Amino acid sequence: MPTIGAVTTPTAVPEVTLETGPDASSATRPSVSIGVLAVQGDVREHLDTLRACGVHALPVRRPAELVQVDGLVLPGGESTTIDRLLRAFHLAEPLQERLAAGMPAYGSCAGMILLADRLVEAHAGQQTLGGLDMLVRRNAFGRQVDSFEADLDLADVLGGDHEPMRAVFIRAPWVEEVGDDVEVLASVEVDGVSRPVAVRQDHLLATSFHPEVTGDPRIHALFVRMVRQARDDA
Structure with missing residues (x-):
């Protein structure tokens, strides 16, 4: 796998058509609002990418914003710092409650x-x-230099789109074990061992990599x- 010393400036995101067919009209489908946890990390890049997907996207820093x-x-960042900030902003408990109630969430790297x-x-x-x-x-x-x-x-999960996804890994985690209900979407081979880097379970999605920067x-x-x-x- 090629090594990169630093990630380049995020690429502009093209607008995306999410669905096709007679039932896909934006006039007949109510819009959804998707938040980006905005205590640390690539908040702007995630917001831009979501807006390119045609949804209302907003930063979330307080419980009052989470309910919207x-x-x-x-997003990615430093997981221990985000953990502390979630508690400082009184977001940890409301977030856990929303997740337990079925709110969809996508976590990238630290997420x-x-x-x-x-x-x-x-x-x-x-x-x-x-x-x-x-x-x-x-x-x-490994570290940043790795x-x-x-x-x-x-x-299989992108509707038969066989164009490879270029994934950027920055001090990234990998998955060592998954439960029976977790679907492994993509893996990377490391020293002969396949390491899951994208997974999904019910309403939750997670990747080791940063799609918002590509x-x-x-x-x-x-x-x-x-x-x-x-x-x-x-």
């Missing part, structure tokens, strides 16, 4: 760690929101479909 959204993106039920090498006192039945290793791929890019095949909106479009489906089923 149908789904939430947990994957936050959604994990179990961690390897967690810092003392570090807590997660939980929800995904998996064991995640923090910083499994950041890399890889092409992933996600055709200009490829397909993971966000998948999450938007999950949010719309959850609202339609409510």
Whole structure:
């Protein structure tokens, strides 16, 4: 896997058509609101990508903002710092309640760690929101200088789209164990061992990598479909 010293400036995100067919008209489908947890990380890039997918996207820093959204993106950053800030902003408990009630959430990198039920090498006192039945290793791929890019095949979950997804991994976690109800969407081979880097369980989605920095909106479009489906089923 090629090594990159730093991630380049995020690529502009093209607008995305999420559905086609007679029932896909925006005039007949109510819009959804998706929040981006805005205490640390690539907040602007996630907001831009969601808006390119045709949804109302807003930053979430307070419980009053959390109640306004149908789904939430947990961006990358430093997982222990985000954990502390969630508690400082009195967001941890309301977030756990919304997740337990079925609110869709997508976690990228540190967001994957936050959604994990179990961690390897967690810092003392570090807590997660939980929800995904998996064991995640923090910083499994190494330090910042070990950041890399890889092409992933996600055709099975992207509607048969076989164009590889260029994935950027920055101090990224990987998944060491998953429960029976967790679907592994993509993996990367490390020293002959396949390590899951994209997973889904019910209303929760998580990736080790940062799709918001490449200009490829397909993971966000998948999450938007999950949010719309959850609202339609409510």
